[in-house]
């Protein structure tokens with residue numbers, strides 16, 4: 001593969017298994033650092049990366065006991081601005097669809113949960129308590145019966161499908177070769193290094209990683225001509241003990257997400273999806289008038305502590321997988337860490 005003008009070729013060939021957002025980010029990062037990269041995937045974009053809400057939201061995802069994940073997420077959020085800027089020329093539209101998150105809590109229990117999440121972040125400057133009236137002003141169309149609210153101005157949201165398509169184009173531009181084949185054994189692939197990035201299928205390819213699939217559904221709604229515009233911030237809400245989020249897109253919103261274990265069937269389940277929509281309508285009643293475009297399910301590649309596995313395995317084989325509910329957020333930091341690991345033999349500790 002010829003090196004791109006301006007990039008220095010290094011003497012390293014790499015095979016990447018999986019062309020989801022994580023695999024393509026890893027491939028792009030390695031190729032930009034000068035490696036010769038081949039990505040192998042029978043169906044690029046068929047995994048969770050196509051389904052995700054696209055929130056780049058480490059603070060909103062924070063929970064007591066998950067501090068290593070929070071730290072990794074904050075590092076990746078900081079990498080997202082230069083990552084999006086470098087990727088934008090390969091995209092069909094604006095990658096970033098929202099700046100800032102507003103949290104809404106409907107009852108006293110929801111307000112207590114919001115306080116717990118805020119405490120987990122630990123830095124009040126990043127997770128601002130807001131008066132409910134101010135939150136309703138920040139989110140036009142929000143229902144007035146809000147018990148508590150908070151704002152997280154640093155977070156963003158991206159159109160995950162545009163990101164995935166842009167990564168395919170950026171990889172192609174950087175000389176990455178895409179082979180549409182299914183991998184059975186990563187040890188059989190050529191290269192100085194092989195990186196397993198096969199999302200929820202990673203454990204089948206590299207047994208013992210401890211990745212389990214966790215099903216989740218999202219609903220896509222499109223704004224009709226008579227409807228209020230979508231919010232310009234991501235709206236996250238706790239509604240009588242349940243969680244819902246509404247993530248802006250150019251033409252509407254994504255409402256997410258359900259979560260269940262031990263279900264590999266990608267057919268959406270009607271009951272949980274109806275609950276999700278009920279909760280979204282409870283905080284943003286104007287969404288009732290939107291068009292229902294799509295209900296999609298995906299499998300989050302999850303680990304027991306929700307921290308991804310970015311590590312050497314055996315011989316030439318490495319893993320970069322297990323990103324659970326945060327794979328879009330964590331893609332840039334994963335690309336950077338794998339590049340360090342493969343080209344500079346640098347392995348980072350998490351805690």
Ligand SMILES: Cc1cc2nc3c(=O)[nH]c(=O)nc-3n(C[C@H](O)[C@H](O)[C@H](O)COP(=O)(O)OP(=O)(O)OC[C@H]3O[C@@H](n4cnc5c(N)ncnc54)[C@H](O)[C@@H]3O)c2cc1C
Pocket residue numbers: 017018019020021022023040041042043044045046047048049050051052053054055056181182183184197198199200201205215216217218256257258297298299300301321322323324325326327328329330
């Ligand atoms: C409902 C839902 C909402 C989410 N919302 C968010 C969010 O708002 N923000 C966020 O950061 N994250 C979110 N996530 C999580 C995020 O989508 C995942 O963590 C991320 O997409 C994982 O990316 P990946 O590339 O590792 O896996 P995937 O996107 O699943 O890609 C894996 C790829 O591996 C390929 N593959 C599988 N087996 C083989 C094989 N044998 N050989 C070759 N290739 C193979 C597949 O074809 C696929 O293309 C959400 C997930 C779900 C399900």
